[in-house]
Amino acid sequence: MNQFHSAPTVSSKSAVLHDGVRPVWSAEVISWLLGSPVPGHRLTVLDLGAGTGLGTRTIAALGHAVTAVDTAKDMLSVLRKVSEELPTGIADRITTASGSAERIPLGNESVDAIVCLQAWHWVDPDRATSECDRVLRKNGMMGLAWHTWDRTSELVKVLAAIVEPDGKPADQTRGVPEEFAGRASFERKDFPFNYELSVDHLVQLASSWTFVAQRSDQGAVLAKIRRLGEQAESRDTGLIRFPHITAAFRLQQLSRSECLAELFHDPEPDQRAGQAIPSQQALTS
Numbered sequence: 180m181n182q183f184h185s186a187p188t189v190s191s192k193s194a195v196l197h198d199g200v201r202p203v204w205s206a207e208v209i210s211w212l213l214g215s216p217v218p219g220h221r222l223t224v225l226d227l228g229a230g231t232g233l234g235t236r237t238i239a240a241l242g243h244a245v246t247a248v249d250t251a252k253d254m255l256s257v258l259r260k261v262s263e264e265l266p267t268g269i270a271d272r273i274t275t276a277s278g279s280a281e282r283i284p285l286g287n288e289s290v291d292a293i294v295c296l297q298a299w300h301w302v303d304p305d306r307a308t309s310e311c312d313r314v315l316r317k318n319g320m321m322g323l324a325w326h327t328w329d330r331t332s333e334l335v336k337v338l339a340a341i342v343e344p345d346g347k348p349a350d351q352t353r354g355v356p357e358e359f360a361g362r363a364s365f366e367r368k369d370f371p372f373n374y375e376l377s378v379d380h381l382v383q384l385a386s387s388w389t390f391v392a393q394r395s396d397q398g399a400v401l402a403k404i405r406r407l408g409e410q411a412e413s414r415d416t417g418l419i420r421f422p423h424i425t426a427a428f429r430l431q432q433l434s435r436s437e438c439l440a441e442l443f444h445d446p447e448p449d450q451r452a453g454q455a456i457p458s459q460q461a462l463t464s
Contacts (some may be wrong), residue, residue: 193387194253198231198261200384202326202374204296208425209237211368212322213292214432222291225314227280227307228298232258232273236265238294239272246285248278280307285314292320299323300351312360321359322429325351329371329422334411341403342391352426363430370425375418378408 216222222243226235229247231254238245249255255275262270278284280295280302293311295302311321328335330347339347358364376384385391385404394400411419 191253191256193392194231194251194257196383196387197254198233198257200376200380200387201233202372202423204234204237204324205370205372205425206237206241208324208370208427209234209241209294211370212294212320212324212427212429213238213241213243214320214322214429223289225283225285225290225293227283227293227295227311228301229258229275229296230254230298232261232275234294234296235273236261236269239265239269242272243292244272244274246274246276246290248276248283248285250277250279252277281310283310283314287313288316289314290319291316292322294322294324296324297326300325300354304354304356308356308360312362320430321362321365322427323355323365324425324427327352327424327426329424332422334407334419335422337407338404341400341407342385342388348390352428355428359430363432365428366431368427368429370427372423372425374421374423375416376421377418378405378412381405381408381419381421 210216213222213224219242224238224243224245226232226238226245226247229235229249230251232247235245235247235258247255247258255277258273259275262273265273276284280298293315299307315321328339330336330339355365355367382401382405386397386401391397391400408419413419
């Protein structure tokens with residue numbers, strides 16, 4: 180992305196690199212972020228800060244219509260190019276639009292769900308929350324997620340020592356709001372996975388990280404990462420297992436029993452006076 184609250188600028192070359200080396204978003208994670216809709220239930224989704232659409236494609240493959248919004252035109256250009264190679268039924272569900280979290284180019288109450296993948300830390304949270312609330316329908320779902328390193332892994336500990344000389348950076352997930360626009364608070368679920376990649380792929384991935392790309396000693400850092408990869412690669416597969424944890428957040432949903440409890444909540448005596456008894460139709464609608 181480009182202008183999401185001081186996000187780094189993006190060139191065509193870096194957009195292609197980003198799309199080629201960053202981990203994708205699994206159907207399991209995306210489905211959970213969307214509220215775990217039942218099979219066949221189609222949603223209208225906004226992928227906010229979509230980048231090259233690594234999550235957009237998964238949303239569309241699950242059968243949902245999705246609008247990918249980003250400020251970086253080069254990122255969206257890559258998504259449109261890649262979409263040409265997707266099956267027609269999937270590609271037809273994808274729309275792209277230039278915009279930001281603070282100015283979403285969609286109408287009021289126009290989407291059933293919003294996902295923001297690896298991007299919420301770039302936004303102005305107050306303005307972005309207001310805009311998301313505007314375009315999200317009543318009882319809509321909001322999902323935020325980040326691919327994070329599994330810092331219990333020995334590989335990650337050595338990698339972190341190479342690329343983070345000043346220590347572990349701030350946790351991006353700490354920017355998740357305690358509650359969202361008066362709708363609900365967020366619940367969290369972690370999805371561990373191993374990102375399997377070659378040594379060359381690992382080096383390319385590291386070169387796409389802003390905190391590596393902007394270093395004056397980038398060449399030396401990447402050389403150290405290559406040596407680490409060569410030591411860690413499997414003799415059988417030639418691949419490295421890079422442990423990750425996807426930290427996912429979605430608005431909490433009331434269970435059926437909680438909905439009934441809320442419906443039948445007994446108000447204070449002074450509030451009950453003159454209150455109509457719910458009809459059977461109201462209770463079953």
